[in-house]
Amino acid sequence: MSKSLLKSASPLKGIKSKLLGEHAVRVITNACFGLLVIAVVSLTVIAVTYQPPDPWLQPSRFMSKIFTSVENATYQKDGAILITGEDVPDILIPGSDTAPKAISQSDVQAAEEAVLSKALDGVCDPNVEGKAINCSDPGVMIAIEKVNLEKFPDIESFEYRTPVQGSDERECDIAWKFKPKKDNSKRMYKDYRRYKLQLEASCAYTVLEVGDWHSGKKARPHKFHGVAVNDKIPAQTEAPSNFRKGKYLYYSRGGDYCKGMSQFQWSLLCALGEAQYLNRTFVLDLDFCLSAANNPGHEDEKGKDFRFYFDFEHLMEATSVIEQKQFLKEWTDWNNRHSADQIPSKVISDFKVSPMQLQGEDSSILWRTFELPEPDNYWYRVCEGEAEKVIQRPWSALWKSKRLMNIVNSICGSLGWDFDSIHVVRGQKAQNKELWPNLEADTSPSSLLEKLKDKIQELRNVYIATNELQPGYFDELKASYKVFVLEDFKDLWAPGSEWYNETTALTNGQPVEFDGHMRAEVDSEMFMRGKKHIETFGQLTSDCKDGVNTCNYS
Ligand SMILES: *[C@@H]1O[C@H](CO)[C@@H](O)[C@H](O)[C@H]1NC(C)=O
Ligand SMILES: *[C@@H]1O[C@H](CO)[C@@H](O)[C@H](O)[C@H]1NC(C)=O
Ligand SMILES: *[C@@H]1O[C@H](CO)[C@@H](O)[C@H](O)[C@H]1NC(C)=O
Ligand SMILES: *[C@@H]1O[C@H](CO)[C@@H](O)[C@H](O)[C@H]1NC(C)=O
Numbered sequence: 084m085s086k087s088l089l090k091s092a093s094p095l096k097g098i099k100s101k102l103l104g105e106h107a108v109r110v111i112t113n114a115c116f117g118l119l120v121i122a123v124v125s126l127t128v129i130a131v132t133y134q135p136p137d138p139w140l141q142p143s144r145f146m147s148k149i150f151t152s153v154e155n156a157t158y159q160k161d162g163a164i165l166i167t168g169e170d171v172p173d174i175l176i177p178g179s180d181t182a183p184k185a186i187s188q189s190d191v192q193a194a195e196e197a198v199l200s201k202a203l204d205g206v207c208d209p210n211v212e213g214k215a216i217n218c219s220d221p222g223v224m225i226a227i228e229k230v231n232l233e234k235f236p237d238i239e240s241f242e243y244r245t246p247v248q249g250s251d252e253r254e255c256d257i258a259w260k261f262k263p264k265k266d267n268s269k270r271m272y273k274d275y276r277r278y279k280l281q282l283e284a285s286c287a288y289t290v291l292e293v294g295d296w297h298s299g300k301k302a303r304p305h306k307f308h309g310v311a312v313n314d315k316i317p318a319q320t321e322a323p324s325n326f327r328k329g330k331y332l333y334y335s336r337g338g339d340y341c342k343g344m345s346q347f348q349w350s351l352l353c354a355l356g357e358a359q360y361l362n363r364t365f366v367l368d369l370d371f372c373l374s375a376a377n378n379p380g381h382e383d384e385k386g387k388d389f390r391f392y393f394d395f396e397h398l399m400e401a402t403s404v405i406e407q408k409q410f411l412k413e414w415t416d417w418n419n420r421h422s423a424d425q426i427p428s429k430v431i432s433d434f435k436v437s438p439m440q441l442q443g444e445d446s447s448i449l450w451r452t453f454e455l456p457e458p459d460n461y462w463y464r465v466c467e468g469e470a471e472k473v474i475q476r477p478w479s480a481l482w483k484s485k486r487l488m489n490i491v492n493s494i495c496g497s498l499g500w501d502f503d504s505i506h507v508v509r510g511q512k513a514q515n516k517e518l519w520p521n522l523e524a525d526t527s528p529s530s531l532l533e534k535l536k537d538k539i540q541e542l543r544n545v546y547i548a549t550n551e552l553q554p555g556y557f558d559e560l561k562a563s564y565k566v567f568v569l570e571d572f573k574d575l576w577a578p579g580s581e582w583y584n585e586t587t588a589l590t591n592g593q594p595v596e597f598d599g600h601m602r603a604e605v606d607s608e609m610f611m612r613g614k615k616h617i618e619t620f621g622q623l624t625s626d627c628k629d630g631v632n633t634c635n636y637s
């Protein structure tokens with residue numbers, strides 16, 4: 084980033100170093116940061132910059148640089164990891180203060196007292212101790228809620244379902260919604276487990292055993308609203324006349340196609356921002372091209388699906404969008420049937436025609452064509468210049484795919500939501516002794532073992548997020564820790580897995596590769612969720628992230 088950019092960003096300068104701290108977005112919640120980012124978000128001058136010489140995995144998730152150049156306020160290089168709506172603290176998202184309340188210790192206590200006082204009136208028969216458990220007895224759910232609060236302090240639970248009998252009459256299966264406490268968004272997930280219980284003489288239930296993640300098969304929710312993936316393209320507008328009444332903003336595919344994920348996101352958010360500004364429905368192309376930059380060892384790959392990576396269901400709820408194929412079909416259908424009432428559309432071929440100039444535009448369809456040569460065919464250019472000050476990028480509308488996040492949750496679940504994480508950058512950087520003279524040695528298993536000694540307690544679960552692909556490379560650490568890497572969980576995306584079934588549902592059964600970007604997303608998410616997380620640069624090696632003498636970049 085040039086010095087001149089920083090000059091124009093002078094009000095931000097003092098705070099910038101804070102933002103450079105690791106995982107600032109998630110962790111820093113102090114008011115100062117909040118106010119700063121509110122100011123910045125409202126000017127839509129956030130620049131999410133990724134510096135990914137290591138395309139496999141971005142060291143940590145943070146907005147590393149914020150600057151206010153009107154001209155060039157954009158992402159810089161592309162990287163593997165995205166900041167999406169979930170990562171922006173809720174305080175930054177207007178109208179997001181109505182989050183549902185998690186079930187608390189005092190809620191459970193109150194419920195327990197109510198049930199017990201009833202039981203003492205003779206409803207409970209303590210003679211049934213050791214006998215069959217009636218899973219729909221309210222006391223059962225309370226006992227389970229109580230034990231969950233103790234056992235999983237890092238998750239918040241919401242909305243328990245009535246338990247049902249498990250595999251025998253001493254067991255109950257139960258489903259509930261939860262979200263990790265660290266997650267800033269309101270997004271919910273589901274868990275369902277099996278519990279072994281006992282009815283005490285006091286009429287209270289005690290939980291003897293807590294089942295593993297997703298062990299409560301009998302309570303498995305099929306239609307648990309808001310937690311299952313439900314991102315089918317909505318059927319054709321019921322009445323064609325409704326389609327006719329709509330106002331649309333249609334962007335043809337521009338130069339962003341097959342560019343890296345962060346450019347795609349920066350551009351899409353610009354487009355969605357313009358649509359919101361103009362009060363129009365945005366026409367969304369689900370056909371996605373995964374850039375080679377996000378998928379090491381591959382060419383650019385067309386024909387992927389937006390829904391592999393992003394949450395289309397949430398997007399439809401958060402803002403007005405219509406899927407492109409359906410839009411084009413309805414548009415053509417209408418015009419073919421109504422020769423005297425063609426849908427008015429206006430083509431805009433120059434991105435310099437600003438959203439403000441289009442405000443009074445009455446045509447049903449505004450169609451930006453992006454046919455100029457690169458880089459004038461990038462979507463995000465619409466949001467440059469004066470438009471920067473007016474268009475708000477709707478960050479909160481864009482979440483990561485729930486399919487991927489469910490994998491993250493499954494891994495967390497199988498680690499009992501209790502693990503530390505380290506990020507070990509190796510790959511090409513470790514080979515490049517000129518720029519990273521010590522990295523390879525510093526990240527060797529024996530060196531890691533030595534360095535982690537006083538950082539992570541022995542026998543802890545340790546998740547290693549890494550671009551080291553050699554199987555068993557970290558086995559030496561198993562002497563001191565329970566070590567896990569992404570590959571240990573490959574069943575989660577293998578044929579027959581939930582992820583596999585849910586992604587092939589989008590491709591007519593064609594197998595979907597668990598690609599480099601997905602891996603990086605899951606790995607970095609796991610890293611962020613560790614109780615302690617230890618970075619390569621700054622913590623495991625004195626080498627600098629971007630090569631020698633870059634540690635104090637301004
Ligand atoms: C903006 O970017 C262009 C092209 O990358 C560059 O030539 C120009 O100097 C930049 N403007 C500023 C203010 O840095
Ligand atoms: C189980 O408990 C529920 C709720 O208290 C009650 O309605 C039901 O009759 C009980 N079932 C049996 C078999 O006791
Ligand atoms: C946007 O559209 C809604 C519904 O059609 C309308 O009520 C509202 O006034 C519009 N807002 C602006 C700024 O045009
Ligand atoms: C995925 O689908 C297969 C075949 O329909 C089924 O056998 C399997 O149980 C499904 N997996 C999950 C996790 O639902």
